[in-house]
Every structure is written in C-alpha cells, then in structure tokens.
C-alpha cells in the first residue's frame with residue numbers, strides 16, 4: 133500500500149507525527165530515508181537545523197521533489213536514485229547514522245499515474261515498474277507459465293482463485309495481448325459470484341507488483357543493509373502496509389531482539405546473542421483522526437528497534453523467507 137496520499141491534491145505522509153516522536157530523541161545527526169517518495173519524512177526531519185538526511189528512492193521521477201530539498205538544504209541533504217537493497221553502496225564518509233527509516237510500498241503519485249499501470253483503473257499496457265527493474269508486469273503476463281503465475285498470485289496476493297485466474301490468462305493470451313482492462317475482465321469473470329469488500333483485482337495486482345519489483349528480496353536485503361549501516365545505538369524504523377511486509381519486519385525485529393523472558397539463572401547460550409532492543413512489541417498504528425483524513429493509512433503499522441550488537445548472522449532470516457525469494461527468482465518460460 134501507500135503512505136503518500138494525494139486526496140484533494142494534499143500530501144499526507146502516514147504516521148508522520150508518530151515517527152518523528154520516536155526519532156526526535158536522536159536528533160542532531162544524519163538520518164537515512166530509504167523511501168523518499170514525495171519527501172514528507174525527509175522534509176520534516178530537515179526542519180531541525182542540526183539534522184542531515186540521506187534519501188534514496190528507486191523511482192527517478194521523485195527527483196522532482198528531491199531537487200527542492202537539494203536547493204534549500206545544500207550539504208545537509210543528499211538524494212540517490214538507488215534501491216534500498218543497495219544501501220551499503222552509499223559512501224557515508226564516516227558519517228554516524230542515527231536512524232534508517234523505511235515507508236514501504238508505492239506512493240499515490242505512482243498509483244495515480246495511469247501510464248505506470250499500478251492501478252486496476254489504469255488503461256492500456258500493464259507496467260508496474262517502480263524504477264530500476266528488469267521487466268514489467270506486461271512481460272510477466274505475456275511470458276510466464278501457468279504454474280508460475282499461480283505461485284505469484286497465491287504467495288504474493290493470497291488470491292484464493294489463483295489457479296483459475298492463471299489458467300484463464302494462458303487461454304486468453306493465446307488469442308490476444310492482455311492489457312490492464314483485459315486482466316481486470318479476466319479476474320472479474322472468475323470472481324463474479326464471490327462477495328468481497330475489496331475490489332476483485334486487488335490481490336492479483338498486488339502480487340504482480342511485488343513480483344515485478346522483487347519487493348520481498350528488497351525488504352530482506354534492505355533491512356540487513358540498514359543493520360550494517362547503523363552504529364550501535366542507531367534506530368531502524370519501518371512502516372508496512374500489508375501482512376506479508378509486516379510478517380517479514382516483525383520476524384526480523386522480534387527474532388533478533390533481546391529475549392525479555394530469559395532467566396538470569398540460566399547462562400546465555402550463544403544463539404541468544406541478540407542484535408536489537410525492541411522497545412515496544414505492538415506496532416504503532418494511525419489514530420482515528422488520521423484514518424478519517426486519509427483512509428488508505430488504515431493498514432499502516434510502524435515498528436522500530438535499536439541496534440545493540442554488531443556481530444549478527446541473519447542466515448535464519450534469509451532462510452525463513454527463501455520460499456518467497458525463490459518465487460521472485462522465477463524465470464520466464466519463453
């Protein structure tokens with residue numbers, strides 16, 4: 133989902149006040165905003181004259197907003213058109229980072245730009261590339277086998293009718309090129325008698341977007357990269373928008389945090405060496421007022437941790453979600 137909402141042409145960065153209240157005790161230093169978007173978070177952090185921001189975004193179009201901050205804040209703000217899994221490629225010139233922040237998903241600018249094909253309301257060719265991609269959803273629908281389409285829809289969209297939709301796509305593409313309207317029609321025809329509060333196409337479109345942008349691998353290697361970037365005492369804060377993202381972040385934070393229940397009579401085992409301090413088990417969610425003003429914020433969850441150890445091994449984390457990163461690595465069949 134998205135944090136940047138453009139209802140009434142107004143930009144609402146999600147959970148902004150909550151984020152600022154958890155990072156403000158660290159003010160006076162450098163912050164990394166891994167998902168610049170329209171710059172709502174970066175701009176707010178830069179309002180404090182002792183802060184600097186290093187921002188990245190895979191979408192080069194956001195430079196439209198970044199250039200304003202480059203102009204206004206000069207050496208206090210830097211922007212990189214990079215994927216956040218590449219965070220360790222940034223030369224930090226010995227800068228000690230106070231916090232790394234992620235506000236996951238797409239922005240309203242992306243979904244409202246129908247040429248980019250993120251929305252099921254788009255017309256014409258499928259696309260869904262956020263930036264720095266290998267292929268688009270048009271190529272996926274054109275070239276992926278039935279079984280692989282089924283896996284993408286099932287694991288990234290939790291779509292109950294994945295099998296039938298995949299089969300119908302294969303059948304249709306033998307006779308015509310499937311564009312956005314055709315895909316919506318195929319899904320509607322499969323789900324015509326099924327009642328759901330969500331639009332019929334929501335799950336399949338989410339699944340394709342995750343696959344095209346390799347969002348699971350991005351998140352896993354983005355979190356590990358952020359950990360490697362932070363000094364001890366640095367904060368890692370993440371806003372998620374759907375259950376798959378939240379499951380990954382929750383596992384990373386909880387599994388590698390100090391176990392609060394460990395007995396002081398039992399000697400710490402080696403595998404108990406923890407990487408984070410988890411201050412709050414439950415995620416921070418938007419207030420009623422925020423949801424009322426900006427309904428799409430309702431699924432947002434903010435989680436954060438403090439790094440307490442440098443010597444961490446994340447093999448268990450990588451393996452836990454390997455079944456999903458393997459699907460992101462699936463190749464076209466023709």
Ligand SMILES: C[S@@+](CC[C@H](N)C(=O)[O-])C[C@H]1O[C@@H](n2cnc3c(N)ncnc32)[C@H](O)[C@@H]1O
Nearest residue numbers: 135145167169170171172173189190215216235
């Ligand atoms: C929800 S918006 C961020 C909104 C921002 N917090 C604001 O206040 O304007 C998410 C942004 O993250 C970017 N993004 C998503 N995945 C990314 C990745 N793997 N690497 C870098 N940027 C990414 C998207 O292009 C989009 O601009």
